[in-house]
Amino acid sequence: MKKILGKYLIYLLLFLIVLPFLIMYSAFFVQAFSRGISLGFIPKKLSLSNFDFLWSTIPWGLRKTSIWNIFLNTLIFASISGFAVTVICTLTGYALSRIEFRGKTFFLSMQLILHAITGQILLIAIFFLLFYTKLLYKIPGVALARASLEIPLGVWMVKGFFDSVPWDIERSAMIDGCTRFQVWYKIFLPLIKPGIGAVFIWGFLFAWHDFIYVYTLLPGTAPLLSTLIQGLLATEVVDYGIIAAISLFYILPPLFLFIFLQKALMKAPIMGGKGMV
Amino acid sequence: MTAKIEEPSSDILTERKRPFLKINSHWYFLSPSILLVSFFYFIPFLLVFIIAFTNMDQKFNWQFVGLINFLKLFTLKDPLIPRIIKNTIIYITSTLPLTIIIALFISLLTTRINQTASLFFRAVFFLPRLIPPVVWGFLWMWSFEGTRYGVFNSILEGFGVSPIHWLIKFPMIIVICANVFLGISLALLIFTSAIASIPKDYTWAAEIDGASFWQISRFIIIPLLKWPIMTMTAWHLMSFINSYIYIFLITGGGPYHATEVWALYGYNAAFKNYKYGYGSSIMVVLVIINLILLVVCLKTFGMKRMIERSRIEI
Numbered sequence: 341m342k343k344i345l346g347k348y349l350i351y352l353l354l355f356l357i358v359l360p361f362l363i364m365y366s367a368f369f370v371q372a373f374s375r376g377i378s379l380g381f382i383p384k385k386l387s388l389s390n391f392d393f394l395w396s397t398i399p400w401g402l403r404k405t406s407i408w409n410i411f412l413n414t415l416i417f418a419s420i421s422g423f424a425v426t427v428i429c430t431l432t433g434y435a436l437s438r439i440e441f442r443g444k445t446f447f448l449s450m451q452l453i454l455h456a457i458t459g460q461i462l463l464i465a466i467f468f469l470l471f472y473t474k475l476l477y478k479i480p481g482v483a484l485a486r487a488s489l490e491i492p493l494g495v496w497m498v499k500g501f502f503d504s505v506p507w508d509i510e511r512s513a514m515i516d517g518c519t520r521f522q523v524w525y526k527i528f529l530p531l532i533k534p535g536i537g538a539v540f541i542w543g544f545l546f547a548w549h550d551f552i553y554v555y556t557l558l559p560g561t562a563p564l565l566s567t568l569i570q571g572l573l574a575t576e577v578v579d580y581g582i583i584a585a586i587s588l589f590y591i592l593p594p595l596f597l598f599i600f601l602q603k604a605l606m607k608a609p610i611m612g613g614k615g616m617v
Numbered sequence: 618m619t620a621k622i623e624e625p626s627s628d629i630l631t632e633r634k635r636p637f638l639k640i641n642s643h644w645y646f647l648s649p650s651i652l653l654v655s656f657f658y659f660i661p662f663l664l665v666f667i668i669a670f671t672n673m674d675q676k677f678n679w680q681f682v683g684l685i686n687f688l689k690l691f692t693l694k695d696p697l698i699p700r701i702i703k704n705t706i707i708y709i710t711s712t713l714p715l716t717i718i719i720a721l722f723i724s725l726l727t728t729r730i731n732q733t734a735s736l737f738f739r740a741v742f743f744l745p746r747l748i749p750p751v752v753w754g755f756l757w758m759w760s761f762e763g764t765r766y767g768v769f770n771s772i773l774e775g776f777g778v779s780p781i782h783w784l785i786k787f788p789m790i791i792v793i794c795a796n797v798f799l800g801i802s803l804a805l806l807i808f809t810s811a812i813a814s815i816p817k818d819y820t821w822a823a824e825i826d827g828a829s830f831w832q833i834s835r836f837i838i839i840p841l842l843k844w845p846i847m848t849m850t851a852w853h854l855m856s857f858i859n860s861y862i863y864i865f866l867i868t869g870g871g872p873y874h875a876t877e878v879w880a881l882y883g884y885n886a887a888f889k890n891y892k893y894g895y896g897s898s899i900m901v902v903l904v905i906i907n908l909i910l911l912v913v914c915l916k917t918f919g920m921k922r923m924i925e926r927s928r929i930e931i
Binding site: 346347351353354357358359361362364365367368376377378379381426427428429431432434435438439441447453454457458459460461462463464465466467468469485487488489491492495514519520521526547548550551552556564569571573580582587590591593 | 641642643645646647649650653654657658659660662663664665668675677702719723727728729730734736741742744747748750751752754755756757758759760766768769771772775798830856859861862865872880881883884887888893896897900903904907908911929
């Protein structure tokens with residue numbers, strides 16, 4: 341009896357902690373699909389009018405832009421960042437996993453140390469750096485700056501994938517006359533497809549979600565979804581329905597990407613391929 | 618880390634292909650990351666120290682003024698500094714213990730109940746990691762809105778209570794909660810996986826001996842979790858000292874600097890008031906604190922152990 345009571349107590353406690361969040365999340369969804377809310381999460385009038393932004397214009401400062409313009413900007417920003425992270429991490433991860441060189445342990449520990457010093461506190465200096473290299477207020481420059489934040493941990497991630505590939509594959513490729521670069525490009529990259537996917541999602545997602553870099557280094561000139569939401573929140577009259585709808589629109593694409601890539605990645609022959617190992 | 622495998626002597630084969638220009642092949646692989654990392658980490662690192670000694674403003678004049686910025690900070694010529702320091706201390710001393718304790722508490726509870734239910738609870742607590750910062754900030758800002766359109770005020774309205782100005786009355790508490798529940802999402806993941814890897818025999822043996830849930834947690838699970846708790850504490854200490862994005866989004870440091878912490882003050886000084894030199898000097902203090910913390914962490918944890926993160930010492 342006491343034990344059952346204890347079990348219910350656990351559920352009750354957990355439920356009480358979770359409750360405010362459930363209210364917040366449900367209010368968010370309900371608000372996106374209705375005119376207003378009452379009592380937290382009861383819709384006043386269900387409608388899709390909040391999603392009108394998909395085909396009408398939205399105010400951005402004094403001008404008006406289309407959401408698809410902003411969506412495209414965000415997509416370009418996140419793709420550049422994800423692509424840069426993928427290329428650099430796969431190159432560096434291979435070297436750290438396979439090649440012996442002087443200062444390797446130093447390089448590896450450096451990556452961890454770099455991860456500890458976040459880029460947020462170096463933002464002023466990055467601002468000036470981009471200003472003097474004429475990259476400020478331009479999507480590629482800021483995307484590269486954002487990508488550099490994810491490299492330290494991404495390198496570790498990819499290195500793990502490279503470590504799991506047997507040495508024999510590389511040996512036989514090199515005996516057949518491959519150079520290091522050919523081994524990397526022709527043998528390893530197809531083998532660690534899941535790793536490449538993972539690190540691309542990693543770089544893409546963080547750039548897609550990024551706020552402070554975009555807000556500080558790309559103000560006004562190229563609106564992104566995150567700065568758009570912040571801009572709408574900072575106006576005098578705030579329409580929470582529209583912001584909730586745009587937020588939903590903002591959250592979904594990475595999820596789709598994840599599902600899409602996951603399906604593609606699952607098909608990759610990782611280790612059990614014919615003639616391998 | 619996997620055991621070190623001796624590299625095959627295959628470089629002999631590639632040796633004859635590059636007879637004159639002898640650049641080791643690893644430089645091809647390493648140079649992109651070295652370039653990018655040095656460009657966006659090391660140069661800004663030096664630059665922030667240099668800018669801190671200038672009175673840089675929106676005119677972008679490089680005028681070196683020596684230690685004036687730092688004197689302003691340390692001799693309290695800036696009337697806001699005591700307040701900022703107080704805020705920062707309150708912020709860190711409340712977020713850090715709360716994060717660890719609540720995460721530990723929830724992970725202990727969720728490992729005791731059945732799988733589906735615990736998965737649901739963990740998913741709800743993990744959601745903040747998957748939500749972009751702007752949306753997380755928006756959720757908190759909107760939930761605690763002062764008018765009757767805010768989520769919690771609309772509930773209060775149903776009970777006939779007039780709207781409360783949450784963000785003006787309790788700004789610090791709301792900011793702390795928003796950050797704590799973000800920190801919990803990571804700590805919870807580490808703690809639950811660590812608890813799951815504790816051999817079941819220990820808890821079973823204790824249960825047979827008649828130990829209660831509290832006793833099992835206190836004398837068996839928590840001592841075994843010493844390592845994950847320590848790493849998570851160090852991790853979150855560093856992230857809370859540097860974090861200002863969520864405060865910036867929820868309150869912007871207001872009302873009247875009530876939630877402005879050190880990092881946010883530096884950011885606002887630079888990008889809101891355009892005092893880049895003064896802002897950099899604030900950030901330099903933060904960078905130095907970070908470096909000291911890092912050295913302390915490396916001394917206590919050791920680099921090798923840092924690599925294998927969540928480990929249980931049995």
